[in-house]
Amino acid sequence: MSDTHDPERNRLSARLGRTVKVGTNLSGAGLTFAANSLFGGDKGDERIAKALAAALGKSKGPLMKVAQMVSTIPDFLPPEYAEQLSHLQAQAPAMGWPFVRRRMRAELGADWQSRFTEFGKEAAHAASLGQVHRATLPDGRAVACKLQYPDMASAVESDVGQLKTLLGLFKRLDGSIDPTEMIGEITDRLREELDYQREAKHMALYGQLLAHEPYVTVPEPIADLSTDRLLTMSWVEGEGLSAYEDAPQEVRNTIARNLFWTWWKPFTGYAVIHGDPHLGNYQVTQGGESLNLLDFGCIRIFPANFVAGVVDLYRAVRDDDFDATYAAYEKWGFENLTPELVEVLNVWARFIYGPMHDDRVRSVADGVKPGEYGRKEAFEVRRLLKERGPVKIPREFVFMDRAAIGLGAAYLRLGAKLNFHRLFEDSLEGFDEMALAARQAEALNRAGLVLQA
Structure with a gap:
């Protein structure tokens, strides 16, 4: 069959052409950004944001994933930008059977099909960096095979370069926040997401940390069927959180409580967080009594003193x-602070910690829509920083903030009402920085991981 009729080769050619397309798209958005900032008046930000979202919507792949990341960090972008980028969906058409067959052969050898009794030719799920196929092992276990698209490493580097250019322009024109460290953090985590061997270790780590908790299930990685670009894990099934938005209040509260402990126990106990709060990474099981936790590409491992700073x-x-x-x-790592800057940062801290200081059953934010959680406060922080800043946000802050906001938005989607003060105090029971550091070192050693830079 000729190259022109090879579906995989055609798709690959399209992906290899993405650098030029992304550059063109973002150059147009950047020009719109600059022109509107200088001449756009009150509606300038809104027009820039729409141009940026339109450019990213055409690019697909890693850059769209980065855009989604920054859209969930409220103090990273103006509200108009976050609103537009939050609508982007990290979904891509699945690559066909020729790609799947070649990738599996490359990763497991010519006899790869003998390792499975069944292997689905159609992808069960396709996203920006890869796609998932359901398969069955000879022992009867159902597994998920996550295959990375071709040329993702170069695509990530190209897209990150474009993002740096665009946000560098934002820094010069806005001036409230220096995003240098934040960009570095996002870049490092995105590169890690391409290393499926590392993701398997992350999954194993979470399997250890939550092994005895009845409220959550973590898939099990299958080591001998995993490589740098193929991750095989046990198949888990459940319903999306949206299926429970109209469930009885107590069911919704139980789901929210399980979300809290799934996130906070690894953090306060081992200084580890699941840094991707996308609602698709949680599945509800047992009628709301338990959860499945998915996708371990974006895991942040902190030094113990950072967690101590959060508690302090x-x-x-x-x-x-x-x-x-x-x-x-x-x-936490903030540098060159002044009393004026600390006063501004406290606006955000009082918002984030507010529900945890309020000893009563309540929603996480009364009268606020899920997509607006933190926007008003972030806007006020940026306004004040324009007067008193800029502030350089430490890289450790990025995914801590992103995950906390994602969790809050999930609570709002569920309409959950809990005593967040009591939950947080319970999570801190017996907290000791030195003991945390020792537990973390032991857990990381078992999983073959080290502290991240």
């Missing part, structure tokens, strides 16, 4: 102790 800030804001908040931000 919680207590400092609770006690209205300005000097203690100053010290907590420094422990």
Whole structure:
């Protein structure tokens, strides 16, 4: 069969052409950005945001994933930008059987099909970096085979370069936040997402940390059927959170409580977070009694003193102790702070910690829609930083903030009402930084992982 009729080769050619297309798309968006910032008046930001979203919508792949990441960090972009980017969906047409067959042969050898009794030719799920196929092992276990698209490493580097250019322009024109460290953090995590061997270790780590918890199930990686570009894991099934938005209040509260512990237990106990709060990464099982946690490409492992800083800030804001908040931000990694900048950062801290300081059953944010969670407060922070900043956000802040906001939005989607103060206090019971560091070192060693830079 000629090259012109090879579906995989045609798709691959299209993907290889993405660098030029992305550059053209973003150049147009960048020009619109600059022109509207200078001449656009009150509606300039809105027009820039629409141009940026339109450009990214044409690019697909890693850059769209990055755009989704930054759209869920409220203080990273103006609200107009976040609103437009939040509509982007990291879905891509699945590549066909010729690609699947060649990828599996390349990763497992010419006899790869003998390793399975069944292998679905159609993808069960396709996203920006790869696609998933359901298969069955000879012992009867159902598994998910996650295949990485070709040329993703070069695509990531190209897309990250475009993002740096665009956000560099944003930094010069806006001036409220220096995103240098944030871009570096996002870049590092995105590169890690291409390493499926690392993701398998992340999955194994979470399997250890949550092994005895009845409220969550973590898929099990299948080591001898996994490589750098193929990740095979046990197949899990459940329903999306949206299926429970009209469930009885107690069911919704149970789901939200399970989400809290699934996220906070690894963080306060081992200084590890699941950094991708996308609702598709949670499945509800057993009628709302338990969850499946999915996708371990974006896991953030912190030094123990960062978690201590989070706890210190919680207590400092609770006690209205300005000097203690100053010290907590420094422990987080904020540099060149001034009392004026700390006052601005405290606007955000009081919002994030507010539900945890309020000892009553409540929603996480009364009268706020899920997609607007944190937007008003972030806008106020950016306004004040334009007067008193800029502030350079430390890289450790990025996925901590992103995951917390994603979790809050999930609570709002569920209409959950909980005593967040009691939950958080329970999560801190017996907290000790040195003991946390020791537990973390042991867990990382078992999983073959190390602290991230």
